[in-house]
Amino acid sequence: MSQKVRTRMAPSPTGEYHVGHIxxxxxxxxxxKHNGGDFILRIEDTDQVRKVDGAVEKILSVIKDYGLDWxxxxxxxxxFGPYVQSERLExxxxxxxxxxxxxxxxxxxxxxxxxxxxxxxxxxEKLPPKYDGRYREYPKxxxxxxxxxxxxxVIRLKVPKDVTVTFTDLLRGGISVESSNVDDQVLMKxxxxxxxxxxxxxxxxxxxxxxxxxxxxxxxxxxxxxxxYKAFGWEPPIYAHIPVFLSxxxxxxxxxxxxxxxxxxxxxxxxxxxxxxxxxxxLGWAHPxxxxxxxxxxxxxxxxxxxxxxxSVVFDVQKLQWLNGVYIRNLTDEELLDRLQPFIPADxxxxxxxxxxxxxxxxxxxxxxxxxxxxxxxxxVTIDKEILTKKSTPEIVQxxxxxxxxxxxxxxSWSEEKLEEAIRSLQQNKDWKTKQYFMMLRYVVSGxxxxxxxxxxxxxxxxxxVLERLSAARAIL
Ligand code: GLU
Numbered sequence: 001m002s003q004k005v006r007t008r009m010a011p012s013p014t015g016e017y018h019v020g021h022i023x024x025x026x027x028x029x030x031x032x033k034h035n036g037g038d039f040i041l042r043i044e045d046t047d048q049v050r051k052v053d054g055a056v057e058k059i060l061s062v063i064k065d066y067g068l069d070w071x072x073x074x075x076x077x078x079x080f081g082p083y084v085q086s087e088r089l090e091x092x093x094x095x096x097x098x099x100x101x102x103x104x105x106x107x108x109x110x111x112x113x114x115x116x117x118x119x120x121x122x123x124x125e126k127l128p129p130k131y132d133g134r135y136r137e138y139p140k141x142x143x144x145x146x147x148x149x150x151x152x153x154v155i156r157l158k159v160p161k162d163v164t165v166t167f168t169d170l171l172r173g174g175i176s177v178e179s180s181n182v183d184d185q186v187l188m189k190x191x192x193x194x195x196x197x198x199x200x201x202x203x204x205x206x207x208x209x210x211x212x213x214x215x216x217x218x219x220x221x222x223x224x225x226x227x228x229y230k231a232f233g234w235e236p237p238i239y240a241h242i243p244v245f246l247s248x249x250x251x252x253x254x255x256x257x258x259x260x261x262x263x264x265x266x267x268x269x270x271x272x273x274x275x276x277x278x279x280x281x282x283l284g285w286a287h288p289x290x291x292x293x294x295x296x297x298x299x300x301x302x303x304x305x306x307x308x309x310x311x312s313v314v315f316d317v318q319k320l321q322w323l324n325g326v327y328i329r330n331l332t333d334e335e336l337l338d339r340l341q342p343f344i345p346a347d348x349x350x351x352x353x354x355x356x357x358x359x360x361x362x363x364x365x366x367x368x369x370x371x372x373x374x375x376x377x378x379x380x381v382t383i384d385k386e387i388l389t390k391k392s393t394p395e396i397v398q399x400x401x402x403x404x405x406x407x408x409x410x411x412x413s414w415s416e417e418k419l420e421e422a423i424r425s426l427q428q429n430k431d432w433k434t435k436q437y438f439m440m441l442r443y444v445v446s447g448x449x450x451x452x453x454x455x456x457x458x459x460x461x462x463x464x465x466v467l468e469r470l471s472a473a474r475a476i477l
Contacts, residue, residue, distance in 0.1 A: 005037030006208050009070075010200065012044045013055035016262040017062050019315070020215060020254070023280035024242050027213045029068055030296075030303040040207055041073030043084040044200065046193045056084075062263050066273045067296075072207075080207040085199050092194035095202045095232070096155050096187050104231035105187055107143040107153045108135040131156070131183050155188035157228060165223040170240035171310040177223040185224050197221065201228045209237050213305050216241045240305040243284065245315040254315050270343055270367030271320065275327040279320045284309040293326060321365040328364050333357050343367045348378045355460050359452035373452075377461060381447025383473050388443065391436045394477045400437060401444070401477075403430065405470045414463050420455040444473045 007028035011017065032039040041063070045051055060074060072078025082088055099105035110118075110131075119129045135143070136158060147153055163179045187198040194202070204212065219241040229236040245254040254261055266276055274296075281299045282292055285308050291298070328336060337354055344353050353374075360373045389397050407426050411418055427437050442454055445466055451457055458466055 003210055004208070005032055005035035005210050006040060007032040007037065007211050007213065008040040008042055008204070008207065008209050010042045010044045010203075011059045012047065012050070012196075013052055013059060014047065014050040015052055015055060016264065017059045018261045019263050019266060019276070019280075020245055020261065022063070022066055022068075022263045022276070023245075023283065024213060024215055025063065025068060026277060026280050027242065027303070027305060027308070028211075029070075030300045031211060031213065031305055032071075033300045034303055037210070038071040040078070040080075040209070041070035041083065042203060042207070043074055044196060045084060045086045046196060046199050048191065048193060058264070062267070065267055066263065066277060068277075085194075085203065088199075088203070089193065091206070092188070092199055092202055093192075096194070096198065099157070099187065099231055100155065102231070103158065105155050105157055106136055106138065106140075107147060108156045108184075108186075109138075109143075109146060109151060109153050110134060111152075133184055136184065152190040154186045154190050156184040156186055157224075157231060159184050159227055165226050167222055167226050167236065167239060169219070169222075170238060170306045171243075171308055172241070175219075175222070179223075179227070182223055182227060187228075197224055197228060201225055201232070201234075204237055205229070205232070205234050211238045211240070211305070213240045213242060216243050240308065242308060243310060243312040245283065246312045248315050248317045250314060253312070270369065271324050272327045272339065272367070275320070275324040278327070279323050283315070284311075284313040293323070325365045328367070329361060333361070336361065340367055340370055343370045345371050345375075345378075348374065352378055359456055359460060363452070376446045376448060376451075381469065383444060383447060383469075383476060385476050388440065388473060388476070390439075391433070392440065396432075397440060398474060398477050400430075400432060400440065401470050401474045404441065405467060405474075408463065408467060408470070411463075414459055416455045416459040419458055423455070445469050 009021070009025040009028050011021065029039045031037075041060075043056055043059075045056070056074070063069075070076065072080065073083045077083075085092075096105060100107070108131075115131070118132060122129050135156070143153075159179050159182050161179065164176050165179055165182065166174060166176045168174050185197055186195050188194055203209075222239055222241070226236050246252065247254045247258045249258065251258075260266070267273060277296060278292075278294055281294050281303075285303065287294060287298070287302055331339065333354070337350075337357060340353065340357075344350075348356075348371075353370075356374050356377050360370070363373060364370070385394075392400075403426060404423065407422050408419075411422055423441070427434065438454060439449070442451055442457075443449060445458055445461055461469075
């Protein structure tokens with residue numbers, strides 16, 4: 001490829017950034033890097049009605065929190081700036097003027113009421129909603145007079161009649177659409193802002209974008225885009241439309257209604273960004289050796305958009321949890337403690353957290369699991385008599401607790417090894433049922449049946465607390 005590969009992601013600040021956006025951004029990023037090219041970030045904020053305050057800042061920060069970055073764009077600048085569409089209005093105005101001058105576009109004065117009436121009529125006649133071209137042949141001098149008089153107008157593309165619009169999608173091959181099915185779309189709105197369709201083409205062209213990898217939901221816009229490129233006499237980029245994720249329940253697309261889709265919320269619930277990126281890499285794409293744990297560099301080396309599956313894949317949360325667990329266990333205890341900071345509850349001291357960590361690392365799927373796995377180390381536990389005496393009798397359990405307290409009180413060292421030695425020999429000497437006794441002991445010291453290994457847990461809990469819990473349990477018998 002002689003031309004330098006330039007890809008882009010073009011978020012609209014209309015709300016939360018989704019995991020699907022990050023997954024698509026990652027692909028654009030990787031393809032640029034694979035080819036030694038550039039990845040551009042551009043803010044598409046021409047929809048003044050749907051624009052949400054503060055959304056741009058959030059999008060930029062979540063992209064960075066996922067460990068990704070851009071070569072040109074907001075905060076960084078670059079040779080093709082500005083990279084925020086609302087700062088490029090003059091450029092779109094000139095571009096629209098160029099199309100008007102070449103008779104590829106025209107002024108339309110249809111009022112919103114007229115257009116609603118048209119749509120209602122079409123609906124009643126069971127016709128697809130479509131602009132009827134009522135100003136397509138309107139005399140230019142008349143139009144200019146009305147514009148000069150300050151009448152509101154939009155500028156529409158004069159879609160050529162009876163041509164076949166063709167483009168190639170890297171995942172799907174050739175796609176053709178008859179121009180009779182394409183609306184004379186609005187390029188400039190009455191508020192002087194361009195539509196997404198005009199702005200995206202003007203900018204992708206001006207910024208030298210060679211490949212557009214974007215969500216499948218844009219595929220129906222692509223024929224319109226190709227027509228706009230034609231009207232300007234420009235070459236369109238290469239397109240790949242990425243299938244949307246299917247909801248983990250297997251029923252349809254992943255959506256806000258069915259659970260969270262926000263990119264930020266996955267970080268907030270304790271998924272590591274590198275695990276999330278790895279997950280996005282292998283959703284709908286496979287490494288040549290089917291390797292599942294991949295660094296960003298390995299992905300960049302092998303990724304090619306044409307290998308992305310054209311079928312939607314399920315956002316498999318269990319797989320994500322597994323991957324996250326792998327990444328958690330690959331961290332050193334110090335690194336993990338550092339990552340855990342936002343998830344450590346206020347009543348757990350740093351020293352305690354540090355001591356507990358090696359005991360639970362194996363079982364953590366997300367960082368937010370910390371509290372559920374560890375609260376009995378620093379919070380009171382409640383013991384239920386029925387569970388306490390399960391598979392035994394109150395008398396036997398009373399004796400077991402008494403003897404255990406005694407043996408523990410006499411211990412010189414509270415090390416895991418010494419504890420294990422003393423408790424195991426007590427159990428053997430007394431001939432207590434192994435399973436019942438150890439389950440009971442686990443329950444008494446933790447209030448739970450699922451815990452870290454018994455002796456290391458008792459050791460970290462500390463002598464004082466363990467003896468207190470043993471005597472509290474005796475009191476309820
Ligand atoms: N601004 C569009 C969006 O919000 C960009 C679509 C595209 O990539 O062309 O997703």
